Amino acid sequence: MATGVSIASEYGKLQDLWRNIERDEEWRLVIWNAQVEDMDIIDKFMEIERSPAGEFTDIFFRFDTSYQGDIKVFSESLWEEYISWFEEKVPEGYDIMAALKKDGRLYQDYHPDGSLERTAENLWSELLRFKSCIKGLEKRHFCIYIPPISYEGMDLTSWFTNVLDGIPLGIRLITIDYANQRKIKLAETKKVKFLEPRLNMPDALRNAMDKECGSYDPTNLNSLYTRQIRTVLDCTSKKSESVLDKEVSKLIDLSHQLDREDVILTTPIIAAQAYYIIQNNNKSLLFCDRTINESERKMRADDLTAYSVWKVALFLKAAIFVGTKKPDAAIPLYEQVAAAAAKRGDILYVLEGYRMSAYLNNEQGNIEEAFIRSLLALEAGSHLDMKQRRASTFVYAASMALRFCKKVRDKQDMIVLEKQLELWLGSDWRELVSAFDQQPDNKSQILSSLTKKKQK
Numbered sequence: 001m002a003t004g005v006s007i008a009s010e011y012g013k014l015q016d017l018w019r020n021i022e023r024d025e026e027w028r029l030v031i032w033n034a035q036v037e038d039m040d041i042i043d044k045f046m047e048i049e050r051s052p053a054g055e056f057t058d059i060f061f062r063f064d065t066s067y068q069g070d071i072k073v074f075s076e077s078l079w080e081e082y083i084s085w086f087e088e089k090v091p092e093g094y095d096i097m098a099a100l101k102k103d104g105r106l107y108q109d110y111h112p113d114g115s116l117e118r119t120a121e122n123l124w125s126e127l128l129r130f131k132s133c134i135k136g137l138e139k140r141h142f143c144i145y146i147p148p149i150s151y152e153g154m155d156l157t158s159w160f161t162n163v164l165d166g167i168p169l170g171i172r173l174i175t176i177d178y179a180n181q182r183k184i185k186l187a188e189t190k191k192v193k194f195l196e197p198r199l200n201m202p203d204a205l206r207n208a209m210d211k212e213c214g215s216y217d218p219t220n221l222n223s224l225y226t227r228q229i230r231t232v233l234d235c236t237s238k239k240s241e242s243v244l245d246k247e248v249s250k251l252i253d254l255s256h257q258l259d260r261e262d263v264i265l266t267t268p269i270i271a272a273q274a275y276y277i278i279q280n281n282n283k284s285l286l287f288c289d290r291t292i293n294e295s296e297r298k299m300r301a302d303d304l305t306a307y308s309v310w311k312v313a314l315f316l317k318a319a320i321f322v323g324t325k326k327p328d329a330a331i332p333l334y335e336q337v338a339a340a341a342a343k344r345g346d347i348l349y350v351l352e353g354y355r356m357s358a359y360l361n362n363e364q365g366n367i368e369e370a371f372i373r374s375l376l377a378l379e380a381g382s383h384l385d386m387k388q389r390r391a392s393t394f395v396y397a398a399s400m401a402l403r404f405c406k407k408v409r410d411k412q413d414m415i416v417l418e419k420q421l422e423l424w425l426g427s428d429w430r431e432l433v434s435a436f437d438q439q440p441d442n443k444s445q446i447l448s449s450l451t452k453k454k455q456k
Helices: 007-021 036-049 071-087 096-102 120-132 157-164 201-212 221-238 241-258 261-277 281-298 304-323 327-344 347-363 367-381 386-391 394-408 411-425 429-437 449-455
Strands: 029-034 059-062 142-146 171-178 192-195
Touching: 007 036, 007 192, 007 201, 029 036, 036 059, 036 171, 036 201, 071 120, 071 157, 120 142, 120 157, 120 171, 221 241, 221 261, 241 261, 261 281, 261 304, 281 304, 304 327, 304 347, 327 347, 327 367, 347 367, 347 394, 367 394, 367 411, 386 394, 386 411, 394 411, 394 429, 411 429
Parallel strands: 029 171, 029 192, 059 142, 142 171
Antiparallel strands: none
């Protein structure tokens, strides 16, 4: 392990790369070609640069619109997201336009021209008009960051190819791509720049963990326990059950020595997740059950730790049953979490629990039950704000509800559902939902977000 590596040193490498291209006026698109383990820190770099703490002079914006393969729809959706920035009601202290006006930095009032055709070229033009209304930005660029999650699984080459020649001076596009499985297949030119960071994030994170847990005091139990968690998780990459058994046993011994309630609760689920990663379902289920039993004994209305551990254990157990084709065993677990989450106002877990129940009931041929569960998922998700609904599995639930409604209800019920979806998802709800309808309907795409993270 490289002991001199830190998160700060790796972040500094990103700053150096950006510094090398910042004053180049010719490029219009920068693509960070990154390893999977480096994508998070690059995303954090982009987030910091769009905050007041950013080092560089350009002005950074982030668009979270999801790309589903349609160039025209994506450009229109970018427009809608841009307009929403100026329509959203925010507290006075967070109103950027009001702050600019108060500081005397506005040449004139600004509001997007909603009459323009929703094309990428018009969006760039509108952004430049916005920039021209603000004093002091004459020599700066507006940098538009499109994060990789916006086009996860989709090839964005055609959209960038379509808009590249129309990007004017003053506008720059930025995104992150997977170096080993590129989704944007463009060659480097004067207009297109590649940034290819050479980072060592695994060692940087290990060093940070060692520092946090007191690596210089090998007799400290908290230090030993935290480092043993890392050892257990490192073992999963080796896929050796015998090695993992040994390290899990050490972790459990340390948890008993610490004798802290939070440690006693969380240690079995760490073991369950480790065995799940190496695909030993029996041992994973064993530790899931230990976690569930222990957390249920300690779970009170005001106890967030026990509840949080409990719901993760039930979702992991359910995911194992889904993967081993035992939907009858998984459905009650998802519904149990949804019911408990509803009592605690845990909206996302209510949404996910009923969404998974709906999917599995449909797989079993119980369409009426599936429809009811999809409606329960939608009702839960309706308590999220619009942006969260559009970016979450709420859209999957909407897609399922429409399919099930068509099979078991009449036309009037379908009209009611469609009107409600327009209220919940916006006027473009059909395009948003249809994008999920076009995706293959297989297990990997309907597992909970927790499970999907573990499979990647």
